[in-house]
Amino acid sequence: MVKDVLLQVKNLHTVFHTEDGTVEAIGGVDFEVRQGETLGIVGESGCGKSVTSLSIMRLLPKGIGEVPQGEVIYKGKNLLKLSEREMRKIRGKEIAMIFQEPMTALNPVYTVGEQLAEMVELHLGMSKKEAYDYAIKMFEKVGIPMPEKRIYEYPHELSGGLRQRAMIAMMMSCNPNLLIADEPTTALDVTIQAQVLDLMRELLKEYNSSLIMITHDLGVIAEMADRVAVMYAGRIVEYADVVPLFKKPSHPYTVGLMRSIPRPDVEVDRLDSIKGVVPDLFHMPKGCRFSNRCPYAIDKCFEEEPPLVEVEPGHYTRCWRYQEMEELSKHWESGEEVGKTSK
Amino acid sequence: MRKLEKLQNDSKAKTDEKVLLEVKNLKKYFPIKAGVFKRTVGWVKAVDDVSFFIRKGETLGLVGESGCGKTTTGRTILRLIEPTAGSVHYNGEDLLAMSKRKMNKYRTKLQMIFQDPYGSLDPRMRVKDIIAEGLKAAHIGNRKERYEMVKEYMEKVGLSPLYVNRFPHEFSGGQRQRIGIARALIMNPELIVCDEAVSALDVSIQAQILNLLDDLQKEFNLTYLFIAHDLNVVKHISDRIVVMYLGKIVEIASKHELFNNPLHPYTKALLSANPIPDPTIERKDRIILQGDVPSPANPPKGCRFHPRCWLAKPVCSEEEPPLVEVRPDHYVACHFWEEMEKQN
Numbered sequence: 001m002v003k004d005v006l007l008q009v010k011n012l013h014t015v016f017h018t019e020d021g022t023v024e025a026i027g028g029v030d031f032e033v034r035q036g037e038t039l040g041i042v043g044e045s046g047c048g049k050s051v052t053s054l055s056i057m058r059l060l061p062k063g064i065g066e067v068p069q070g071e072v073i074y075k076g077k078n079l080l081k082l083s084e085r086e087m088r089k090i091r092g093k094e095i096a097m098i099f100q101e102p103m104t105a106l107n108p109v110y111t112v113g114e115q116l117a118e119m120v121e122l123h124l125g126m127s128k129k130e131a132y133d134y135a136i137k138m139f140e141k142v143g144i145p146m147p148e149k150r151i152y153e154y155p156h157e158l159s160g161g162l163r164q165r166a167m168i169a170m171m172m173s174c175n176p177n178l179l180i181a182d183e184p185t186t187a188l189d190v191t192i193q194a195q196v197l198d199l200m201r202e203l204l205k206e207y208n209s210s211l212i213m214i215t216h217d218l219g220v221i222a223e224m225a226d227r228v229a230v231m232y233a234g235r236i237v238e239y240a241d242v243v244p245l246f247k248k249p250s251h252p253y254t255v256g257l258m259r260s261i262p263r264p265d266v267e268v269d270r271l272d273s274i275k276g277v278v279p280d281l282f283h284m285p286k287g288c289r290f291s292n293r294c295p296y297a298i299d300k301c302f303e304e305e306p307p308l309v310e311v312e313p314g315h316y317t318r319c320w321r322y323q324e325m326e327e328l329s330k331h332w333e334s335g336e337e338v339g340k341t342s343k
Numbered sequence: 344m345r346k347l348e349k350l351q352n353d354s355k356a357k358t359d360e361k362v363l364l365e366v367k368n369l370k371k372y373f374p375i376k377a378g379v380f381k382r383t384v385g386w387v388k389a390v391d392d393v394s395f396f397i398r399k400g401e402t403l404g405l406v407g408e409s410g411c412g413k414t415t416t417g418r419t420i421l422r423l424i425e426p427t428a429g430s431v432h433y434n435g436e437d438l439l440a441m442s443k444r445k446m447n448k449y450r451t452k453l454q455m456i457f458q459d460p461y462g463s464l465d466p467r468m469r470v471k472d473i474i475a476e477g478l479k480a481a482h483i484g485n486r487k488e489r490y491e492m493v494k495e496y497m498e499k500v501g502l503s504p505l506y507v508n509r510f511p512h513e514f515s516g517g518q519r520q521r522i523g524i525a526r527a528l529i530m531n532p533e534l535i536v537c538d539e540a541v542s543a544l545d546v547s548i549q550a551q552i553l554n555l556l557d558d559l560q561k562e563f564n565l566t567y568l569f570i571a572h573d574l575n576v577v578k579h580i581s582d583r584i585v586v587m588y589l590g591k592i593v594e595i596a597s598k599h600e601l602f603n604n605p606l607h608p609y610t611k612a613l614l615s616a617n618p619i620p621d622p623t624i625e626r627k628d629r630i631i632l633q634g635d636v637p638s639p640a641n642p643p644k645g646c647r648f649h650p651r652c653w654l655a656k657p658v659c660s661e662e663e664p665p666l667v668e669v670r671p672d673h674y675v676a677c678h679f680w681e682e683m684e685k686q687n
Contacts, residue, residue, distance in 0.1 A: 044545035044546065044547060045545055145634075159635045159636075160409075161635050162635065189408035189409055189572065189636070190408065190572070190574065190613060190616045190617055191408065191612055191613060191616045191631075191632045192408075192635065193616065193618075194615075194616035194618075194629065194631050194632075195631055195632070197618075198631055216545065216546065217618065218546075218620040219575075219617070219618030219619055219620045220618050221620070222618065222619065222620045222621055222622040222624075223618050223619075223622075223626075225622075242622040243622050243623060246620070246621060246622050246623075247623075256547060257546060257547065258620070260546055260547050260549070260550035261546050261549075261550070261575065261620060262550075262553070262575040262576055262578065262579035262580075263575060263619070263620060263621075264574065264575050264578060264602070264614070264617055264619055265619055265621065265624070268579070270554060270557065271550040271553055271554055271579065272550065273547060273548075273550035273551040273554060274547035274550070275551075277515045277517060277518075277548065278545070334550075334551075334554075
């Protein structure tokens with residue numbers, strides 16, 4: 001059964017105007033999110049995964065970040081074409097966002113209850129009294145002990161795990177169709193992370209909401225995502241369902257990522273690593289953006305950027321040599337002279 | 344590539360090695376001050392009676408969640424923070440009882456690599472001065488000799504010696520961490536305390552640094568105390584692992600023993616919370632702990648883990664379980680470790 005497409009991102013480009021000139025942070029990103037599904041976006045720092053989410057929400061810094069090209073279709077409407085006023089009705093109510101560090105995302109001078117109540121007063125038209133009762137109910141739902149007391153506390157009085165729960169309560173309070181979570185558990189300890197992921201899974205099921213989960217952690221992706229987009233240097237390099245992606249990665253970067261993480265279930269003498277570092281936005285290699293770190297690069301890779309092609313139904317990759325990948329990926333050249341390559 | 348057997352033999356061979364560092368009953372209490380006169384109103388027991396040892400040439404992993412005291416333990420051993428009580432015997436001599444002057448001589452042998460590759464390098468110093476600072480402080484060599492050594496060690500950690508005159512901001516995170524490693528290595532240490540040495544790095548860079556640490560250990564016969572919160576990283580690099588919870592050690596074992604037969608409920612919960620990067624593995628046995636880590640200023644009575652433990656019985660809230668060796672080289676602090684073993 002194919003579920004309805006809730007959000008469709010088409011050829012999204014985001015540029016930043018900086019003192020040193022204009023740079024393209026993401027160039028031509030395409031993906032879709034279906035009702036009730038979780039899309040994972042994975043990549044390392046600077047790959048454009050957070051910029052993608054901010055572009056969708058239209059939260060890029062004014063005058064610096066800009067989306068010159070592309071469409072974000074949500075329920076048939078292009079969000080990029082809406083007025084700020086219409087967009088405000090969608091933010092929080094239809095599409096909500098959870099940030100990595102709840103301490104900076106919450107307002108320190110208001111109690112957490114006030115912040116939740118403000119949202120539901122605004123979006124659901126509740127009275128103050130109703131809003132507070134609702135806040136208690138939501139806090140209870142996300143497993144915050146003593147909610148009737150906790151809603152009167154300030155963000156700094158809560159622990160990291162509770163703060164993230166409060167944040168989730170707030171995000172779910174208007175029953176959004178789509179949640180965007182940007183590294184929601186990165187700042188948390190692993191036992192607390194397990195609690196929060198568990199809670200998110202339950203709530204998504206209950207509300208039949210969709211989720212875009214942005215993270216660098218392949219373990220979290222494997223647990224949460226139905227579909228995955230792997231980003232590298234502002235491009236989606238691979239896009240597939242979660243199982244084929246892990247079982248049959250067909251982009252060298254995905255292969256490298258999976259080989260370079262130490263795994264609890266497999267013992268290796270030595271880790272494979274990806275040589276070099278991510279190129280900065282001003283000095284992108286010509287051709288494929290991964291070419292200078294890729295062990296399988298051929299001449300063509302340095303000349304021409306490969307398109308995103310469908311290798312198997314629903315499995316896309318951006319590599320010239322994708323047909324040979326299964327054979328190639330058996331060997332990985334880490335290139336240990338890494339430190340000597342100039343930056 | 345998957346040399347499980349070889350690894351197991353390796354760790355067996357190391358059990359015969361002599362003990363390089365022995366920590367006994369180490370305590371570090373930080374005062375909580377309040378009021379106009381800054382009276383001490385309580386104590387944060389960051390490290391509370393911790394004992395363990397490190398064998399020569401091995402890597403001892405120290406894991407635990409934030410606030411469990413793992414960093415304080417590492418720093419106290421090097422006397423970067425003065426401990427409240429306890430002893431740290433290094434090659435038979437108590438580091439904590441030494442005069443500062445004598446301790447400074449030992450510092451060359453005991454080095455540290457820090458977590459934050461941005462905060463731990465002085466932005467106004469050139470790389471050559473950063474790496475040579477320890478040598479200078481210890482009066483080793485003259486200017487020219489030190490310069491040559493800096494270039495040699497930069498090469499060893501995979502940095503081009505052409506960069507000696509650059510400043511830290513001109514390097515990426517991974518390269519900065521290499522500078523930090525060169526700075527420690529140039530002192531020709533025996534023991535390096537790596538405090539979250541790879542946590543701030545992206546995964547592809549993290550692998551580079553872990554491999555580098557591994558190579559250097561073999562080349563220079565180094566001993567590591569590897570402090571980290573990432574279980575997978577600790578498992579990869581360590582021979583034995585110490586698990587801490589709220590200022591106490593709850594379990595010590597070789598990594599295979601710890602991962603296959605965890606005897607403390609906290610260790611078991613920690614391992615089961617660890618996400619596995621394989622979508623086809625169903626985690627049916629996952630243990631989700633209730634609640635948060637309590638404050639170390641006011642830890643629970645008895646076993647500190649009992650409010651979150653699913654095995655807890657009345658005795659756990661009254662009596663603190665001691666850390667005992669229940670199997671060869673496997674230490675655990677739990678009243679009901681036998682029950683845990685049955686569950687495994």
